[in-house]
Amino acid sequence: MAICRYCGQKAGWLSDAHEDCIRKANEGIETLKLAISNAVTAGKTYGDIKASVETVVSGYHIPHPEALAAIKAGWSQGAEQRSKAQPISPDDFDAISDIYKMAGLTKDDIWYKTAGFYAMGFSCLIWTVLHDHIDPYQGPVRFQLQAGEIPVYGIANVLVRQERTTKSYVGGYSGVSMRVANGLYYRLGGMRGHAVESTSLQEVDYGDFLMTTRAIYFGGTEKGTNFRLSYNQVIRFQPCSDAVGICRNGAREQIFAPQQAATAEATRALQDSGWFLFNLLQALAAKDSAAKGY
Numbered sequence: 682m683a684i685c686r687y688c689g690q691k692a693g694w695l696s697d698a699h700e701d702c703i704r705k706a707n708e709g710i711e712t713l714k715l716a717i718s719n720a721v722t723a724g725k726t727y728g729d730i731k732a733s734v735e736t737v738v739s740g741y742h743i744p745h746p747e748a749l750a751a752i753k754a755g756w757s758q759g760a761e762q763r764s765k766a767q768p769i770s771p772d773d774f775d776a777i778s779d780i781y782k783m784a785g786l787t788k789d790d791i792w793y794k795t796a797g798f799y800a801m802g803f804s805c806l807i808w809t810v811l812h813d814h815i816d817p818y819q820g821p822v823r824f825q826l827q828a829g830e831i832p833v834y835g836i837a838n839v840l841v842r843q844e845r846t847t848k849s850y851v852g853g854y855s856g857v858s859m860r861v862a863n864g865l866y867y868r869l870g871g872m873r874g875h876a877v878e879s880t881s882l883q884e885v886d887y888g889d890f891l892m893t894t895r896a897i898y899f900g901g902t903e904k905g906t907n908f909r910l911s912y913n914q915v916i917r918f919q920p921c922s923d924a925v926g927i928c929r930n931g932a933r934e935q936i937f938a939p940q941q942a943a944t945a946e947a948t949r950a951l952q953d954s955g956w957f958l959f960n961l962l963q964a965l966a967a968k969d970s971a972a973k974g975y
């Protein structure tokens with residue numbers, strides 16, 4: 682006769698857990714995930730929720746490893762949500778990290794292994810640009826930077842695409858491009874009407890992408906397309922979930938999409954990094970423009 686791994690009572694010949702105990706534990710796991718996730722998004726400390734976490738764990742008979750897995754998932758979800766909502770300062774980074782540490786997890790469980798960790802790192806990088814605390818990029822820089830130019834973030838294996846045909850539109854009117862104080866351009870109220878020609882995306886090249894305090898660099902490994910695009914040549918950035926679109930004067934929009942990283946987790950994070958690339962580039966362009974006094 683096996684013993685139920687949840688309640689410690691006899692479970693039966695063929696099972697190591699009661700159906701009811703499994704259902705109850707799963708309910709507890711969901712409650713636990715939500716409690717941790719909410720604590721992270723609401724800016725609470727682990728101390729604020731410690732008592733209720735312990736009540737859930739013991740009340741639902743959640744085994745320790747499953748409780749830790751639920752805390753990890755809830756933490757990651759909360760950290761991701763909060764990081765995308767606003768830039769995370771280094772102090773926020775530490776306070777949010779304290780929650781998983783106090784709950785019994787370590788850096789080894791979280792760093793480079795959770796979506797929340799990547800989102801927090803990306804968000805914090807945007808914060809450092811906005812607050813003039815850039816920590817120069819430590820990865821490989823395969824470009825010749827100009828004097829005083831600081832590398833901020835680089836990504837390998839980025840696919841660049843651009844529209845193959847010119848769209849023509851019927852109806853609508855051209856929008857107003859307005860230059861705002863920080864030097865960025867925003868397009869207001871343009872109605873596109875409807876396209877009469879279908880467009881497709883053409884692959885331009887695949888390779889290294891680097892963002893610095895002054896410009897974007899690209900070095901293609903397939904077709905040898907190399908360029909430096911300084912921020913003052915950019916008219917606007919366009920966010921996509923998995924990419925960022927960059928429009929320069931008189932040229933078609935080019936879409937930069939990260940493809941493959943060293944690990945599955947890093948790949949997943951980069952393929953969902955459009956929000957990060959867009960906000961980082963906007964911040965870098967605004968700072969560059971302010972520094973040059975355009």
Ligand SMILES: [Zn+2]
Binds near residue numbers: 685686698702
């Ligand atoms: Zn049981």
